[in-house]
Amino acid sequence: MLRSLSSAISGLRNHQTKLDVVGNNIANVNTVAYKSQSARFQDIFSQTLSGATAPFGGRGGVNPMQVGLGMELSSINTNHSGGAITGTGVETDLAIEGNGFFVVNNGFQNYYTRDGSFTRDATGILVNAGGMKLMGWSVSGNGDEIDTTRPPGEINIPLGEEMIAGATSEIVFTGNLDSGAEAGSDPSSFPFYIYDSLGNRHELTVEFTKSGDNEWDYEFYAYDEDGNSTEVGSGTVTFTEDGKYDFDSNDPDPIDYSPGNGAADLEITIDFSALTQLADPSSVIAKNQNGFAPGVLTTFNIGETGVITGTYSNGMVREIAQIALASFANPMGLVKMGSNLYDISSNSGEAHIGLPGTEGRGMLQSRALEMSNVDLANEFTEMITTSRAFQANTRVISTSDEVLVELINIKR
Numbered sequence: 273m274l275r276s277l278s279s280a281i282s283g284l285r286n287h288q289t290k291l292d293v294v295g296n297n298i299a300n301v302n303t304v305a306y307k308s309q310s311a312r313f314q315d316i317f318s319q320t321l322s323g324a325t326a327p328f329g330g331r332g333g334v335n336p337m338q339v340g341l342g343m344e345l346s347s348i349n350t351n352h353s354g355g356a357i358t359g360t361g362v363e364t365d366l367a368i369e370g371n372g373f374f375v376v377n378n379g380f381q382n383y384y385t386r387d388g389s390f391t392r393d394a395t396g397i398l399v400n401a402g403g404m405k406l407m408g409w410s411v412s413g414n415g416d417e418i419d420t421t422r423p424p425g426e427i428n429i430p431l432g433e434e435m436i437a438g439a440t441s442e443i444v445f446t447g448n449l450d451s452g453a454e455a456g457s458d459p460s461s462f463p464f465y466i467y468d469s470l471g472n473r474h475e476l477t478v479e480f481t482k483s484g485d486n487e488w489d490y491e492f493y494a495y496d497e498d499g500n501s502t503e504v505g506s507g508t509v510t511f512t513e514d515g516k517y518d519f520d521s522n523d524p525d526p527i528d529y530s531p532g533n534g535a536a537d538l539e540i541t542i543d544f545s546a547l548t549q550l551a552d553p554s555s556v557i558a559k560n561q562n563g564f565a566p567g568v569l570t571t572f573n574i575g576e577t578g579v580i581t582g583t584y585s586n587g588m589v590r591e592i593a594q595i596a597l598a599s600f601a602n603p604m605g606l607v608k609m610g611s612n613l614y615d616i617s618s619n620s621g622e623a624h625i626g627l628p629g630t631e632g633r634g635m636l637q638s639r640a641l642e643m644s645n646v647d648l649a650n651e652f653t654e655m656i657t658t659s660r661a662f663q664a665n666t667r668v669i670s671t672s673d674e675v676l677v678e679l680i681n682i683k684r
Contacts, residue, residue: 275319275341276672282342283665286313287658289345294655297646305386305612306644307350308651314346352603355645357637364390364398366574367642370634372597373614375424375625376404384598384623387612388641396430402611407625408578408595418579424596424625429580431569436584437471439538440563443527445478446546447556451515453482459491460554467563468535476504476529478556486511486518486549492527504529505542511549519545564588574638578628597633598623 290311300306318338325334357367366374366388373384383404390398390406398406407424411417443466450460459479466474476494483489492505505527510518527540546559567586574580578595600606605620616623629635 274672274675275339276668279340279342280665280668280672282316282344283668284662286311286343286345287662287665291655291658291662293348294651294658297651298648298655301644301646301648301651303612303644304389305355305642306646307352307386308644308646309348309350310654311348312346313343315340316342316344350604350606350608351645353645355643357640357642359640361639363572363574363639364392365639365641366390366595367637367640368597368628368634369576369637370632371603372599372628372633373603373623375407375596375598375623376400376613377407377426378402378404382407382598382623383609383613383615384606385612385614386642388636392429392431396428396433398427398429404613406595408580408593410593411591418591418594420594420627427580427593427595429569429572429582429592431572434569434582435566436564436569436588436590437469437566438467438562438564438588439469439536440466440540440561441538442541442543442560442562443558444543444546444560445556446559447548448552448554449480449482449488449511449547449549449556450554451549451551453554455482455484457482460556462556464558464561466529466538466540466561467565468531468533468538470533470535471564471566472531472533472535473565474529474531476527477501480509480554480556483508486513488549494529509544509547511547515549517545517547574636576628576635576637578636595628595636596625597628598625599631599633600624 293309293311297308318340321337321339324336327333357369368386368388373386374388376383376385385400387400390400393399400406405426408427409418409420409422409424410427459481461477461479463475463477466476468474474494476492479491481489487508487510489508490506491503493501494504495501505525507524509524510521512518522544524542524544526542527538529538529540531538547556565586567584567588569582570585571583572580572592578597579591580593580595581589582592583589600623601621602619605617606614607617609615624631626633
């Protein structure tokens with residue numbers, strides 16, 4: 273039989289596969305974060321009719337004569353270039369600007385995706401449309417730090433559920449002590465408040481008594497329910513001749529206070545460095561103290577580095593979680609698993625999980641999604657050329673058939 277028949281059949285078969293790839297790209301033109309694919313061809317082995325000869329005896333060399341036996345599919349490549357980013361206004365929608373993949377888990381293993389369509393489930397955990405959990409790091413047990421050295425786990429955003437409170441550990445005082453006061457005169461008393469580890473507020477008072485030139489004694493008092501006072505700290509603060517705080521002479525001892533009612537004992541660092549001693553009436557206030565009353569999580573925001581920051585009803589803001597991204601040595605080697613998911617293969621390399629914006633991973637854009645990177649103009653062009661190539665191969669088959677008919681008609 274004619275070699276052209278088998279060559280044309282291989283062309284039909286593989287151009288049909290390319291048309292399948294083009295059709296799938298067009299079908300997914302509006303699929304979130306879909307990555308288009310392209311089919312590539314290569315010729316198969318050629319039959320050698322005569323070999324090459326070298327120049328010899330004054331005669332020139334002769335090239336080999338070969339007849340190709342068709343074509344085959346060499347690869348189907350995935351184009352991992354970024355798609356257009358479109359704003360959605362949904363706080364849990366995320367897009368990756370650059371390289372990287374979100375890590376999601378179905379309870380058994382990790383998968384990887386560029387689809388950032390996440391929502392909170394009934395327990396506050398971030399999940400994708402299929403219920404797979406977005407992986408990252410939550411705050412550590414003390415509620416202060418995010419430990420990214422641990423293996424990533426589920427991310428929980430407990431809106432309206434989680435309550436926090438903070439004990440006071442540092443107070444900064446500001447104001448002025450009257451330089452014209454007489455040594456040993458009545459003390460000047462100034463109230464302020466602190467919070468214990470359970471969020472209870474406690475009223476304290478600081479009293480300043482001038483004890484000498486540029487020198488003041490101070491005492492801290494706490495009061496019980498009956499109004500009885502207990503000294504919880506004391507010391508001396510000194511000033512320079514121009515009325516400024518003397519850093520070389522001062523080292524205030526902390527306040528040691530036991531609030532009771534099951535709360536932890538407090539050791540509060542004192543900062544008097546903003547005080548002055550000038551010819552003006554005494555007035556001292558607690559400019560800042562880092563404790564706070566109980567508050568519930570009301571809103572959250574996701575930053576470009578994947579840090580989820582929560583805002584509480586008591587006005588406090590703190591980091592509650594960190595989203596993880598994965599990178600691969602060869603993203604084109606990933607296996608498509610459907611549902612916008614990828615899995616590792618022997619040629620993709622292992623997943624390198626880390627922070628957005630590090631080691632080549634992209635940054636995150638919240639309230640936005642990455643669209644498909646399918647180029648419709650290119651896909652329609654590919655569809656036309658593939659269709660014509662398919663049509664041309666059918667003509668080769670019909671022409672070969674006519675040749676065979678003529679051969680058969682030789683014997684009548």
